[in-house]
Amino acid sequence: MDAKDMGDALEKVLVTEEQIEARLKELAAEIDADYAGKDLLLVGVLKGAVMVMADLARGLSHAAEMDWMAVSSYGAGTTSSGVVRILKDLEADISGRNVLIVEDVIDSGLTLSWLVGNLRSRGPSSVEVCTMVRKPLAFDVDLDVKYIGFDLPNEFIVGYGLDYAEKYRNLPFIGTLAPQVYER
Numbered sequence: 001m002d003a004k005d006m007g008d009a010l011e012k013v014l015v016t017e018e019q020i021e022a023r024l025k026e027l028a029a030e031i032d033a034d035y036a037g038k039d040l041l042l043v044g045v046l047k048g049a050v051m052v053m054a055d056l057a058r059g060l061s062h063a064a065e066m067d068w069m070a071v072s073s074y075g076a077g078t079t080s081s082g083v084v085r086i087l088k089d090l091e092a093d094i095s096g097r098n099v100l101i102v103e104d105v106i107d108s109g110l111t112l113s114w115l116v117g118n119l120r121s122r123g124p125s126s127v128e129v130c131t132m133v134r135k136p137l138a139f140d141v142d143l144d145v146k147y148i149g150f151d152l153p154n155e156f157i158v159g160y161g162l163d164y165a166e167k168y169r170n171l172p173f174i175g176t177l178a179p180q181v182y183e184r
């Protein structure tokens with residue numbers, strides 16, 4: 001799916017496919033350097049992180065492992081409920097491991113702060129966070145995010161894994177939707 005397939009649903013592109021690709025290369029180089037000689041387990045948060053996980057992992061020289069969690073913090077709408085439930089847990093035992101959580105977006109920060117606390121309680125050597133997008137509300141939460149793709153304003157975004165009502169995850173760029181989409 002691309003902009004031409006969206007009809008009047010696309011409002012604007014905020015981050016292009018080329019910008020995402022270039023930034024992921026930089027982040028992969030940083031991660032390779034930081035974890036050189038160490039074990040690394042990438043933990044993707046389903047479903048939104050699928051795209052960033054796939055592209056980031058392929059950009060690494062490190063023989064990192066991958067595992068997945070699914071948590072639910074959003075209902076059908078566009079605001080976080082703050083209540084987090086584990087829908088799918090990790091298969092890996094992370095005690096003594098270096099864990100890097102891979103996310104598509106940190107918005108209110110509620111999902112990540114809960115997830116970091118949950119994973120820390122399992123005795124890993126380290127827990128860090130990599131996100132494609134961070135939004136300003138996350139500054140209000142005490143969260144240390146080591147790898148950030150883009151800081152974007154407080155607007156609802158779709159594409160590159162991010163959905164509205166489960167759609168638009170398969171856009172190669174990140175953008176906003178025209179207001180009429182929310183009224184349909």
Ligand SMILES: O=P(O)(O)OC[C@H]1O[C@H](OP(=O)(O)OP(=O)(O)O)[C@H](O)[C@@H]1O
Pocket residue numbers: 045046047048049071072073074080103104105106107108109110111112162163
């Ligand atoms: O910082 P927060 O306000 O907590 O929001 C961020 C979370 O919301 C999105 O997931 P969502 O629950 O929409 O699930 P999805 O990845 O399956 O779309 C996103 O992937 C993050 O996990």
Ligand code: HPA
Pocket residue numbers: 074105107155156157158162163164
């Ligand atoms: O802006 C967003 N878009 C899609 N999903 C999200 N989950 C939190 N914030 C967002």
